[in-house]
Amino acid sequence: xxxxxLDGKQLATALESELIGTIQDLSxxxxxxxxxxxxxxxxxxxxxxxxxxxxxxxERVGIVSFSSHLPAGVTQSELELLIDQLNNDPQVDxxxxxxxxxxHLDDRTLLYKIAPDKDVDGLHPENLGRLVRGEPxxxxxxxxxxxxxxxxxxxxxxxxSAVVVGRSILVGKPLSxxxxxxxxxxxxxxxxxxxxxxxxxxxxxxxxxxxxxxLINAGMIxxxxxxxxxxxxxxxxxxxxSILIGDVxxxxxxxxxxxxxxxPGGVGPMTVAMLLHNTVWSYxxxxxxx
Ligand code: NAD
Numbered sequence: 001x002x003x004x005x006l007d008g009k010q011l012a013t014a015l016e017s018e019l020i021g022t023i024q025d026l027s028x029x030x031x032x033x034x035x036x037x038x039x040x041x042x043x044x045x046x047x048x049x050x051x052x053x054x055x056x057x058x059e060r061v062g063i064v065s066f067s068s069h070l071p072a073g074v075t076q077s078e079l080e081l082l083i084d085q086l087n088n089d090p091q092v093d094x095x096x097x098x099x100x101x102x103x104h105l106d107d108r109t110l111l112y113k114i115a116p117d118k119d120v121d122g123l124h125p126e127n128l129g130r131l132v133r134g135e136p137x138x139x140x141x142x143x144x145x146x147x148x149x150x151x152x153x154x155x156x157x158x159x160x161s162a163v164v165v166g167r168s169i170l171v172g173k174p175l176s177x178x179x180x181x182x183x184x185x186x187x188x189x190x191x192x193x194x195x196x197x198x199x200x201x202x203x204x205x206x207x208x209x210x211x212x213x214x215l216i217n218a219g220m221i222x223x224x225x226x227x228x229x230x231x232x233x234x235x236x237x238x239x240x241x242s243i244l245i246g247d248v249x250x251x252x253x254x255x256x257x258x259x260x261x262x263x264p265g266g267v268g269p270m271t272v273a274m275l276l277h278n279t280v281w282s283y284x285x286x287x288x289x290x
Contacts, residue, residue, distance in 0.1 A: 001257075001258065003253065003254050003258065004153075005260060006228070006259050008145070008149055008262075008268065009264075009269045011152050011269075011273070012270055012272065015148075016060055019062075019280060020061050023061055026280070026283065026284065026287075027062070029287075030283070033062050034062075034280055034283035035063065035066055035092045035279075036054075036058055036092070036093065036275075037066040037068065037089075037095045037096070038054055038055065038065065038066075038098060039067075039095070039098065040068070040070070041070045041072060041074055041079070041098075041102060044100070046234075051067070051098055054275060055067060057273075058279075063276060066086070066089075066092055070082075074105075076106060079110055080109070080110065080113055084113070086118070087114070092118065093282045094118055094119075094278060094282050095118045095119065095120065097114065111123045111124060112124060112125065116138075117286060118282060119138050120275060120278040120282060122138045122144075122174065123170070128174070131177050132177060134181050138278050138282060139178070139274075140171070140175075141272075141274035141278060142170065142171050142230060143178050144178065144274045144278075145270025145271045146175060146270065147182065148270060148273075149266070149270050150226075150228070153259065155259060157179055157182045157183070157184040158182060158183035159183060159185070160184050160185070160204040160205050160226075161184070161185045161187070162184040162186050162187070162207065163188075163189055163199055163200050163203040163207070165206065165216070165247070166189075166190065166208065166209035166211075166230070167190045171230055172190070172209050173188075175207060179205075184205065187199060200216065200220045201222050204222075205228070206221060206225055206228070207227075208229050208231055208248050209230035210231055210247045211231055213235055213247065214247070214248070215247045215248075216229075216248040216253075217249045217252055218249065218252040218256050221253060221256055221257060224257075225256075226259040227253055227259070227260050228260075228261050229246035229248040229250070229260070229262075229267065230267050231247030232244055233246065245263055248263075250262065
């Protein structure tokens with residue numbers, strides 16, 4: 001079995017190139033470029049790296065960043081006030097609250113406060129409701145990135161039996177709904193699933209979004225199945241150097257899966273590409289240019 005890698009980095013670069021032209025054309029019509037506000041609280045190094053990545057990507061395509069990096073001690077009401085200001089700022093098309101926030105803050109209330117038409121992470125109940133109803137709207141970036149990666153590689157999920165491992169509101173749940181909307185037969189597996197192997201072995205498409213290194217091994221995959229690895233786990237590699245790996249045993253799946261995403265370079269870059277896409281979608285929608 002030849003395993004084809006699903007190269008998210010390459011696809012994300014191609015999507016960025018398309019966006020550059022689109023943004024130039026739209027900016028000429030609207031009179032300003034799209035704007036994205038990223039709110040980060042505290043100095044979690046992983047979050048800081050993700051935010052830096054997002055800001056650089058905005059810069060590459062011509063989206064203006066309005067970033068707020070706030071101290072870990074910021075209060076709930078200060079943050080709510082900031083979100084109100086960004087909701088009312090006509091230069092800002094998208095607002096993203098980088099998660100996790102420190103435990104004294106109520107992230108659910110903060111996410112609900114973001115105006116649904118600026119909710120580029122697709123986490124507001126109005127946007128999640130649209131997803132459940134199969135209506136257009138802002139959709140969560142990582143699952144949307146997975147769907148785009150499959151589609152761009154000619155993988156049509158209609159009629160396939162798909163297993164999503166992980167049921168978070170950020171990845172697993174919205175991804176299951178997107179697969180369902182694309183006519184896959186969807187099973188959601190999670191930490192209470194009995195005999196995960198027999199569930200995954202029955203699938204044509206397995207997507208792992210758990211956060212456990214090498215949870216999915218070769219014995220859990222039917223030869224020829226498609227495997228997408230959303231997981232990002234930092235572990236100590238050879239010579240004590242820290243490395244990133246996914247939830248799937250990448251080496252063991254070579255020669256077993258028909259298609260496989262690498263980590264890094266698979267779903268991660270697609271998440272950022274979809275954030276840019278969502279910001280431009282929101283900008284268009286707000287100017288009647290969809
Ligand atoms: P989460 O912790 O919110 O959810 C994990 C899910 O895994 C839960 O639903 C839980 O039921 C399930 N689970 C836990 N143990 C399990 C087991 N043994 N068997 C089956 N299911 C089990 O995590 P999340 O936010 O959904 O993120 C999942 C992973 O994806 C993490 O590694 C995260 O870093 C990564 N992630 C990657 C991107 C990206 O851009 N590539 C974006 C978001 C999250």
